[in-house]
Amino acid sequence: MPTTLITSTQNQFIRQLTQLKDKSRERRKTELFLIEGEREISLAIKGHYEIVTILFFPELFSEEKLSELSTKQISVIEISKEVYQKLAYRDTTEGVLAVAKSKSHSITNLKFNTKNPLILVAEAPEKPGNIGAILRTADAANADAVIIANPKTDLYNPNIIRSSVGCVFTNQIATGSTSEIIDFLKENKINIYCAALQASVNYHTQDFTKPTAMVVGTEATGLSNEWLESSTQNIIIPMQGEIDSMNVSVAAGILIFEAKRQRNFL
Structure with a gap:
């Protein structure tokens, strides 16, 4: 051959x-x-x-x-x-x-097969390993899309491919600036739930059965004010230990699977 x-x-x-x-x-x-x-x-x-x-x-x-x-x-x-x-x-x-x-990952290319999409948004994730883990989480939950805001590395970094175990190729992924993504979500009437400490309520008290975007930031700085000001509701995962944050991919998994639980895993 x-x-x-x-x-x-x-x-x-x-x-x-x-x-x-x-x-x-x-x-x-x-x-x-x-x-x-x-x-x-x-x-x-x-x-x-x-x-x-x-x-x-x-x-x-x-x-x-x-x-x-x-x-x-x-x-x-x-x-x-x-x-x-x-x-x-x-x-x-x-x-x-x-x-x-490579493919274009413009947010304008996003297409949803449902009127009730579930989207995972990560703002400025820096570590390729975390991005890969987020993609695996989205794949496991069969999320409709993953959106990376203000990306710090390209999606075809070998470590992203490796840590995503190839999910980078099968997830629907878009990238863009925070402003572009917020505009897209609002235009498509998708509720924005931001994982944040400020003005937040426990995540499981919210209704995620409607069009939903779960937004997570970095462990070091969290989400930018632009996200917090545009949020439908800020949400928090109650912490019972000594620290007030967890790995971004773990937090994303908890939030998106709560949405799946509410949707009866359909």
């Missing part, structure tokens, strides 16, 4: 792929990114991402498995162990990577 073999880490194409792995600027400029792992590539295909090239190390990934991922339209390249180790991001090895085209 493969028509090309690359054994040198100094190969120009491999050097370009290394840039895609390491640099957000390169991913934005080329509108390409790297995916590592069979499950992640399969989910990207399921999410209708265009796969341009598949690279595999045959000692770890067989041609039989390769045939399940590739089509005639996809370029396939066999690579050496040295090249694979140069491109691989994870410590665990699976022996397969793909180059894919």
Whole structure:
């Protein structure tokens, strides 16, 4: 099946792929990114991402498995162990990577299949691992969309792909400024529930069966005033220990599954 073999880490194409792995600027400029792992590539295909090239190390990934991922339209390249180790991001090895085209994540592209959407919004999350965990939470709850306000990193950061276990490809995701997102939510008559300490009520006292956006901020600074001023109601998760905050992905999970409970998990 493969028509090309690359054994040198100094190969120009491999050097370009290394840039895609390491640099957000390169991913934005080329509108390409790297995916590592069979499950992640399969989910990207399921999410209708265009796969341009598949690279595999045959000692770890067989041609039989390769045939399940590739089509005639996809370029396939066999690579050496040295090249694979140069491109691989994870410590665990699976022996397969793909180059894919990125998608637009403009908020204007959001489409809902229900008149009663449940949306998870995160403002300015900094850690790729937290973003990945939020995406996994949204996937588990079958949320209608995840919106990242004022993103600090691009969605195709290898650590986001890894920590989301590929959910970044199957969730409906949008990004935008806080102002753009608030305008979008209000235009679509979606209630805004902000997780905050100020002027808040216990989260389980609210009705989340109507169109709902759960909004969470960073553990360090919380949500900006713009969100708090636009909130339908600020909500709080009662804390019984010594600290007044929890990991953002954990908080998001508690809130969104309360909404699912109220909606009888439909």
